Amino acid sequence: MSQANADIVIRAEKISMIYPGTIALNEVDYRVYRGKVNVIIGENGAGKSTLMKILAGVQQPSKGAIYLNDEAVSFQHTRDAAAKGIGMVHQELNLFGNLTVAENIFLGREKQHGLMPLDTAEQHRVTAELMARLDQDIAPSELLSNLKVGQQQLIEIAKALADEADVLILDEPTSALSKTEVELLFKVIRDLTAQGVSIIYISHRLEELMAIGDYIAILRDGHFQSEAQVKDIDVPWIVREMLGSDPVSTFLKPGREFGEPVLNVKNIKLINEMGLTLVDDVSMNVKSGEIVGVYGLMGAGRTELMECLLGLQEYSGEVEIAGHKVPGNMDTSERIKLGICLVPEDRKKNGIFPISSVSNNMTISSLWRRLKHRFSIDEKAEAEAVTSAIGDLSIKVSSPDIEIRALSGGNQQKVVIGRTLLTSPKVLLLDEPTRGIDIGAKGDVFNMMVTLSEQGIGVLFSTSDLKEIMAVSDRILVMSGGKLTANILRSEATESALVSASAQGL
Amino acid sequence: MKTSQNIASQPSSVFSGESLLLLALKMRTFIALFLILAFFTFMVPGFLAPSSVVIMVKHIAINAFLALGITFVIITAGIDLSIGAILGFCGMVAGWLITKGIVLPMFGIAIFPSVWLIVPIVLVIGGLIGAVNGVLITRYNVAPFICTLGTMYVVRGASMLLSGGETFTGLSGNEQLGNTGFELIGSAKLLGLPYAIWMMFILAAVIAYIAKRTQFGRHVFAIGDNEHSAELSGVKVRSVKVWVYTISGFCAAIAGIVVSSQLVASHPATGVSFEMNAIAAVVLGGTSLAGGRGTIMGTLIGAFVIGILADGLVMMGVSEFWQMVIKGVVIILAVIIDQKQSRLQHKAAIVQQK
Numbered sequence: 094m095s096q097a098n099a100d101i102v103i104r105a106e107k108i109s110m111i112y113p114g115t116i117a118l119n120e121v122d123y124r125v126y127r128g129k130v131n132v133i134i135g136e137n138g139a140g141k142s143t144l145m146k147i148l149a150g151v152q153q154p155s156k157g158a159i160y161l162n163d164e165a166v167s168f169q170h171t172r173d174a175a176a177k178g179i180g181m182v183h184q185e186l187n188l189f190g191n192l193t194v195a196e197n198i199f200l201g202r203e204k205q206h207g208l209m210p211l212d213t214a215e216q217h218r219v220t221a222e223l224m225a226r227l228d229q230d231i232a233p234s235e236l237l238s239n240l241k242v243g244q245q246q247l248i249e250i251a252k253a254l255a256d257e258a259d260v261l262i263l264d265e266p267t268s269a270l271s272k273t274e275v276e277l278l279f280k281v282i283r284d285l286t287a288q289g290v291s292i293i294y295i296s297h298r299l300e301e302l303m304a305i306g307d308y309i310a311i312l313r314d315g316h317f318q319s320e321a322q323v324k325d326i327d328v329p330w331i332v333r334e335m336l337g338s339d340p341v342s343t344f345l346k347p348g349r350e351f352g353e354p355v356l357n358v359k360n361i362k363l364i365n366e367m368g369l370t371l372v373d374d375v376s377m378n379v380k381s382g383e384i385v386g387v388y389g390l391m392g393a394g395r396t397e398l399m400e401c402l403l404g405l406q407e408y409s410g411e412v413e414i415a416g417h418k419v420p421g422n423m424d425t426s427e428r429i430k431l432g433i434c435l436v437p438e439d440r441k442k443n444g445i446f447p448i449s450s451v452s453n454n455m456t457i458s459s460l461w462r463r464l465k466h467r468f469s470i471d472e473k474a475e476a477e478a479v480t481s482a483i484g485d486l487s488i489k490v491s492s493p494d495i496e497i498r499a500l501s502g503g504n505q506q507k508v509v510i511g512r513t514l515l516t517s518p519k520v521l522l523l524d525e526p527t528r529g530i531d532i533g534a535k536g537d538v539f540n541m542m543v544t545l546s547e548q549g550i551g552v553l554f555s556t557s558d559l560k561e562i563m564a565v566s567d568r569i570l571v572m573s574g575g576k577l578t579a580n581i582l583r584s585e586a587t588e589s590a591l592v593s594a595s596a597q598g599l
Numbered sequence: 600m601k602t603s604q605n606i607a608s609q610p611s612s613v614f615s616g617e618s619l620l621l622l623a624l625k626m627r628t629f630i631a632l633f634l635i636l637a638f639f640t641f642m643v644p645g646f647l648a649p650s651s652v653v654i655m656v657k658h659i660a661i662n663a664f665l666a667l668g669i670t671f672v673i674i675t676a677g678i679d680l681s682i683g684a685i686l687g688f689c690g691m692v693a694g695w696l697i698t699k700g701i702v703l704p705m706f707g708i709a710i711f712p713s714v715w716l717i718v719p720i721v722l723v724i725g726g727l728i729g730a731v732n733g734v735l736i737t738r739y740n741v742a743p744f745i746c747t748l749g750t751m752y753v754v755r756g757a758s759m760l761l762s763g764g765e766t767f768t769g770l771s772g773n774e775q776l777g778n779t780g781f782e783l784i785g786s787a788k789l790l791g792l793p794y795a796i797w798m799m800f801i802l803a804a805v806i807a808y809i810a811k812r813t814q815f816g817r818h819v820f821a822i823g824d825n826e827h828s829a830e831l832s833g834v835k836v837r838s839v840k841v842w843v844y845t846i847s848g849f850c851a852a853i854a855g856i857v858v859s860s861q862l863v864a865s866h867p868a869t870g871v872s873f874e875m876n877a878i879a880a881v882v883l884g885g886t887s888l889a890g891g892r893g894t895i896m897g898t899l900i901g902a903f904v905i906g907i908l909a910d911g912l913v914m915m916g917v918s919e920f921w922q923m924v925i926k927g928v929v930i931i932l933a934v935i936i937d938q939k940q941s942r943l944q945h946k947a948a949i950v951q952q953k
Contacts, residue, residue, distance in 0.1 A: 112949075405830065426833035437831050444831075446824035448891050448941075457821050458832040460814040469812040491951045499948035512832065 102127040102260055102291045103148065103179075108157035110143050117143045120157070121317045123310060125260060130282060130292045132302045132323065135312035135335060139531075141295055144312070145262050148293070149181035150174030180253025181262040186245055190238030195220040197237050198252050223251040226288075227281050243274030247281060254290075261285065262293045267301060279305050299328050300560070311335055344539045344565045345384075345583075351567070352381035353416075355551040356402070356433070356520040361410035363394075363401050363575075371397040372408065373575035379520060379551035384542055386566030387555040389595050394575035395555040396438055399522045403435050404428050415519040429458055432519030436509050436526055438555075444509045445497050452479045452493035454508050459515040482511040486541060503534025510541065521545060523554035527561060539565045559588050571595050621947055624940040628884055628900040631933075635904060639911035646914065653793065657861075659906030660799040661854050663899060665877035666884075667799075667806050668850025670898045671843045673881050674823045676890025677743035679844060681732060682851040682877060684754040686870035689725045689855030691758040693717055694767030694865030697778055711776040718784075722852045728754060729848020733841030751874075758867040766866040770859060785861030795857050799899075802850065807895035819843060823890030879926070880905050883933045887941070904929075 103125035110118040118140045125131050135141045146152040148159065150168030159166055161177055168174040171181070188197050195216045204212040204219075220233035227247050237245065246266055253261055263282075267275045282292055282305060296302055302309065303323060311318040311334045319334050356379040363372035372394045379385050387395050401408040404425045412419040414431045437443035446454050456463070456475050463474040479493050486507045490500060497505055506526065513521055523542070527535045542552050542565060556562050562569055569586050571579035571594035579594035623630065639646045665682050672679045696717045700709035712720070728750065735746045772779035787794050810816040818839045821829040830836050854873075859865035884901030886893025908929065912922045 403831070424835065425830065426835055429833040435831055437828075443825075443827045446821055446828055446891070449820060449824050453817060453820070457817060457829070457834070460817055464814070469808075470814065470817070472812070489952075495952060496945065496948045499945065499952045516833075 100127050104160040106158050108154045111155040117315055119315045125291055125293055126308050127291050128286050128289050129307035130294050130305050132294045132306035132309045139312040140315040141312050149179055149262055175256045178259030180256050180258030182249045182253055184265040186249055188237055188245055194231055194235050194248055195233035198255050223254055243270045260291045264295045299331055344543050351383040354378040355381045355415050357413035359411040361401055361408055363397055363406050363408045371575050375577045379553050381549045381551050382546050383567050384546045384552040385568045386562040387570045388562045388591055389572035393572040395572055396524055399435055399524050429516055434513035434516050434518040435522040436513055438524035440505055445505055447498040448496055450494045451490050451497050451508055454497045455479050455511045458512050478515055486511050503530040506530055520551045525556055526554055621943045627936055628897055632900055632904050635907050643914045655910045656796050657793055659902050660795040661858055662876050662880055663799045663902040664850050664854035665873055666880035666898050666902045667802055668847040669877050670881050670886055671819050672847050673886050674819050674893045675843055676823045679847045680747040680874050681751040681754055683870040683873035684751045685725050685728050685848050685851035686855040688754045688758040689721045689852040690859035690865035690869050691761045691867055692724055693721045693856055693859055694770055695761055697770050697772055697781055698767050711778045713778050714780045721856055725852020726845045726849040729845040730841055733844035737837040737840050766864055768864045770863045781860055782863045785857055803899050810895050879930050
């Protein structure tokens, strides 16, 4: 294994990362092939982020050695790694909207000597070169905030390339991108590998990995599970290696029956302060026991539609929840009492209360249901509700009093879902419920949606993942540019029809 | 094989040491209280004599009223700098009502309300000033620091204007006007303890109950932890915040009444910089200025630590200048320890979860 190999640019040997009380990585051997797209995949908590942080110098391993071009290296800081040509593009963009593209690229290593002013001309020249390399028509003096998210992602890559990165680590680069932007990114990745740059690519989206990857490495529970060439394997193999067994791929039983509409929406329109129409005349309904999926790209208005339904935005139009007409100015807490509830998209920003306990996180929306003398919280009833919800949703938690931020992403999501369920909703809105959680937890979330619909709850969920929407919806709505562009029964839906509806009017 | 065993066993021993440390850190305000008590008992003869303890706790009560009131504000990640000024203003209003009455020039008369009416009036005024803070902060998006800094000046100026800067004296009232008894609030005792001390414990109990057992309390913590999530979870963020500042103003009014009753006089400059002592007590008690974390018990103990430290140093004959230095050092130490604790706690939670 330790023989010199010209095709291997990085060789990590027996890397262990030990935190107090836990082993994040256990003697992991990992190889990065030169000029290839090296995909790394594993469930949340499998250790792939930790491994990448070690390679990029963010963290130092407890044990083990890293060889770069067969030469032992150790990185104390990201700068050490960057100096050796290893650059990392993090999942969250580290860019500044108020600076220009060139300023962003040279931030912290500006071209400047002594007391001389910044050499803006040189910075622009290098930036223009980088843009040409990425095949992008972006002016170096453009303000970053004027760029689309996909372009901003490329600026991050340009930043790494400006350091003459030889090895580029991309951590879930497509999580915020639309389909066309993903294709653009893939083209850039292929160009870069053709130029000899080695890419390490982390993603949860299996189809993408199959499309772009050359080599795949799978981590499981901090161990190195397996490695293969992508051309030799298929998706079920990846999933098997990741989880150890085949997951359920169909979630809906045949012959599902629905009741009366629990959510009725007519002519909802939302115009923001800048005069942009975010939700454009949307009318639809969700029946009791039905799962309706809303498919669309980023910015299609899915989140905004849900925010209108919950009374977080000032909209025009009619909303009816469980047969009750909802006045436009009714506030969120009253709507929740009528039986509508939202699991928000951005769990960290809008979902959890990070330093509050799991128990308090779960009951915050439904305290009004468990009051003694209409005033004080019935702690016994609360504890019972929390315990049963933890059991029902199979949340892995050592005690309900633990802070929620100590939980994994999937478990946090389940707690947020538990919060909505404790309000006994009639309509459950889930905005991108599977964002940033691993496949195992995704399956749990879908199964739960099905169970809830069988109990008569109407479920409306949004996703930008075609496979997901086909797997779990009874009916599919497609949004594009704020408009509803399709309303199809799942049995009649084809992926290509959905994709073309999602691009209508763009 | 042997090495991997080492890896596995090492963390658990680290953890048990850490959990002990964590426990000590959690109890730090208690430990600090006992250390300070032990220190002064040893250094100052007669420090724990009942009479001196009662006087000390009476001092502490004033700060405790303010600190208890502001705890909710700080848990929502806000701040209220106006409580010292509200304390002074409420004392002045009480003094004015007792000495001058409500003057009705058109009838040429003045109505002198009884103490039973004056106290609720003053409490409501305190609450209303707090509510104004709350409305300015929620409706007009003024940062709490700036907003309450502004109201601090406005209210302080108003109390000066009430008397032209003079002191209202003789607040024991007039038998003929039927407004006597105000001074009893500060001087009367129940079961050997002054009213003020009873009031402090009752207020602490009520606020602790609100914090732990009511929807409102949960909502306060939720807002401090993550305002966005709170909104999506159906918490009426604006109204809760207005109430939080109202409670703060109300508690400052209680303190104002007690202070002017103890002195049997009200001076417009009473309570200058009292808000700083209150904030110090809250922070010492483990409430995070970043919001979302804190306990009422902690605030009470924090007020005791500050009060005992202040009185103890006086009794030891330490100069006023050194007292300030020492108080400042204690506050900074408290925050450093708090940071350490929250990091350790997070780590421990993750370990427990794995």
